[in-house]
Amino acid sequence: MxxxxxxxxxxxxxxxxxxxxxxxxxxxxxxxxxxxxxxxxxxxxxxxxxxxxxxxxxxxxxxxxxxxxxxxxxxxxxxxxxxxxxxxxxxxxxxxxxxxxxxxxIADATTPGVAEYAHSVATPEDTARVPALTGRVAVVGGGSTGIEVATELAETRPDLSVLLITSAEPAAWLSDRAGAHVAAVLDRLGVRVRSGTKVIAVTPTGLDLADGDHVDAETVLWTTGFAxxxxxxxxxxxxxxxxxxxxxxxxxxxxxxxxxxxxxxxxxxxxxxxxxxxxxxxxxxxxxxxxxxxxxxxHGKPAHPLRFRYYIQCLSLGRRDGVIQFLRADDTPTGTVLTGRSAAWFKEGVVRGAAWTARP
Ligand SMILES: Cc1cc2nc3c(=O)[nH]c(=O)nc-3n(C[C@H](O)[C@H](O)[C@H](O)COP(=O)(O)OP(=O)(O)OC[C@H]3O[C@@H](n4cnc5c(N)ncnc54)[C@H](O)[C@@H]3O)c2cc1C
CATH class of the missing domain: 3.50.50.60 (FAD/NAD(P)-binding domain)
Known part of the structure; x- marks a missing residue:
């Protein structure tokens, strides 16, 4: 060396x-x-x-x-x-x-119109560019970021009309129990869900859907995955x-x-x-x-392979609710789920722990 x-x-x-x-x-x-x-x-x-x-x-x-x-x-x-x-x-x-x-x-902006008319929370810079929200907000994507965005918005800004648009059911990858809890919280917070549909373009007035419909929205928040x-x-x-x-x-x-x-x-x-x-x-x-x-x-040593598995997946549903999904070694969900306020606290602890771990 x-x-x-x-x-x-x-x-x-x-x-x-x-x-x-x-x-x-x-x-x-x-x-x-x-x-x-x-x-x-x-x-x-x-x-x-x-x-x-x-x-x-x-x-x-x-x-x-x-x-x-x-x-x-x-x-x-x-x-x-x-x-x-x-x-x-x-x-x-x-x-x-x-x-x-x-x-x-970074945000995935491959769908037509996303770069021009949609906003994202993928990076701090993107988030800072989101304009003041009014009226109808369409959140596109039923993955964890879309669910966290929609619930946080609905909880903090009950004056907004929040619509979550997803191709599958929100949280479809989690267990039935976790999915049912996510659905119940979205409902309690007044988030409307439109699932089973694909957005093909974002326009200055909202979203064009694959089924031919147009959804009007003052702001589109794009959360369909990362590039x-x-x-x-x-x-x-x-x-x-x-x-x-x-x-x-x-x-x-x-x-x-x-x-x-x-x-x-x-x-x-x-x-x-x-x-x-x-x-x-x-x-x-x-x-x-x-x-x-x-x-x-x-040091001329053989490289050790990464030894890693997931144990849980955490989702916040606003500041007062959440889902902690326990996982098998192959990353599939078990039937064990923690929900409600204790899940929100648990997730807060995990987020703090992650920042603490990252800090050199
Ligand atoms: C709203 C939201 C909620 C999330 N919640 C969760 C969660 O609950 N649990 C979870 O596990 N994950 C969550 N994620 C995903 C998680 O944030 C990412 O997976 C994680 O940040 C990836 O870490 P990273 O270090 O690979 O990349 P990043 O955290 O993106 O860091 C990349 C760094 O590279 C820098 N960079 C990029 N390009 C350049 C360049 N050309 N030159 C110099 N610097 C550059 C950036 O400035 C940045 O600091 C969430 C993401 C979002 C957006």
Missing amino acids: TEQHRIVVLGAGYAGLSAAGRAAKVRGARVTVIDARAEFVERVRLHQALVGQPVPRWNLRERLERKGIEFVQARATHIDTRARLVALDGDWEIAYDSLAYALGS VPELAADSGLAVDHRGRVLVDTAMRSQSHPEIYAAGDAAVIPGPGDRDLRMACATALPTGTRAAAAIADAL
Whole structure:
């Protein structure tokens, strides 16, 4: 191992920070974290930010430098994998020996009209751009983000008319008991649900549906899933059809062994045929594993595979209700579910714990 092995961590979200914290413990390595933002913002609370609740944030430079980690606030624009350089906006570069790629995800704006007329809570910047809400708000997507957004809005802003539009039933992937609870809370909060339909376009006045209908809405909130930055694909890394970096079980890029990827930006083999979910719950352990794999490689040790399984999935349903779904090792739901106020508290504890774990 050279005295000054340069570990560069791209992205200071949950995955990047947990990688940086682990990398800082690697003897003889110099760790640099690059992020376009000056602050870490708890992304899993952006539906709370949407309704004006304060979301914890802290200064990246201050925190990282206190731990002996260099911080560079800049947007990465390219990775020159031959020269091992990360190009940054402002026309400069940073060299690496090992790179941890953790650029996370952004809103998926592939449906026509989404980029022009819809809004999102996928990133702090997107959330800050959501205009003052009035009248009819259509939330598109019955996944966890859509459900959390719709319930938070309906609970905080009873003056709004909130419509949740989904192709399947909301929370269809959870157990029957959890699904029934989600449906009951949506109903209690006055959220109207239109399921079994697909949005084909967003227009200046609302949504066009596949069944030919048009839904009028003053604001459309788009929550149908995440896309990933194109940087990995543009830089020639092996990626899947969505642009996520293909890694082995030790988070190592399948095409570039000096690059490791973690979190939403990586496609990580999970139980059965399924990939691990794009989730904070995935980002934290995979970030740590990526940095540990770098340490293993430096010390000439065989890379340990990621050993990970999900135990629960948590959904907030406003501030006073929630669902904690217990899971089998293959990530399918068991019949055990916690609901109501205790579930809301449980989820709050998990969210605080995640931020605490990420903080180097
Ligand atoms: C409203 C909402 C609620 C959620 N709730 C949950 C939940 O309850 N549980 C759960 O497990 N997950 C939840 N998620 C998902 C979770 O937030 C993500 O899966 C998680 O943040 C992924 O972590 P990450 O570190 O991979 O990426 P991110 O947290 O997205 O971090 C990526 C970092 O990379 C930086 N970056 C990106 N591009 C560049 C560039 N070119 N140059 C420099 N820096 C760049 C960004 O600024 C960012 O800091 C939620 C998401 C949202 C939006």
